[in-house]
Amino acid sequence: MFVSELMSTRLITVELDDKLSAVKEIFESVNIHHLLVIESKMVFGVVSDRDLYKALSPNIGTRTETSKDTATLNKRVHQIASRRPIVLPVSATIEEAIYIFNTHNISCIPIVDHEMEPIGIITTRSILKALDEKKITLLATCKTQ
Template sequence: MLNVAQLMTLKPVSVSPDDSLAVVKQIFDHVKFHHVLVVENGILLGVLSDRDLFKALSPHIGTAAETPRDLATLNKKVHQVMRRKPVTLQPQAKVMDAIHLFNSEGVSCIPVVDSNNRPQGIISWRDIIRALDRTDKRTEP
């Protein structure tokens, strides 16, 4: 049985709780992942998803209808919109533990932390689907 350390993404991107949403928007605009970890002094404080960012920003940013008030939403701080105390797993947790949390908690990523709540990686349901797809291809005749 696989454990999450075998499937997790190492070195997930992290931001500070005092970073602006403009910083997070810049990250999401240039990468193909959907979550950043919020870390302070090496300790996980929360998670911010692209959906959380989308909900916090004005829909008029970058359009002809944009106003200074819309742009001000980019100045909000990460700690104002992040999900605090996210569900986490340790690296030795089984993939089935992650699947259970995805189903019961309604999350789409799980930070993987050590016993001191220091991020080691991140696992998403996509990581598990990719692993199953690779496993299935190896067992085909």
């Protein structure tokens, strides 16, 4: 099975100089956990919802919020993005993706074309969902032989 069969092509991207307030708005309005960071149409990095919430003050939106807390929303994507993400071509297999997930501390892999332009994203959640729905049977079959 290929990553193209499980990847999401619904990509939402941000740029290096975008404010974290915009990233926060995206995560709050769309049910996703990763944004691809794009520079010159190519994948430059990844920002996860966890990256965002680590960078923001926990006092935002509370009675104790100060201007210093609010200022964390003005930080830029380049300050928190994971740079040079591990990527895979559309021709990669699910087994290759699983190997990368198991050997690196990441939860998404951008799928790119030969020019490093994003065409999809695969996550650990998408693989687990496919396993639960029995879409991935090759893995279990291979292990028993």
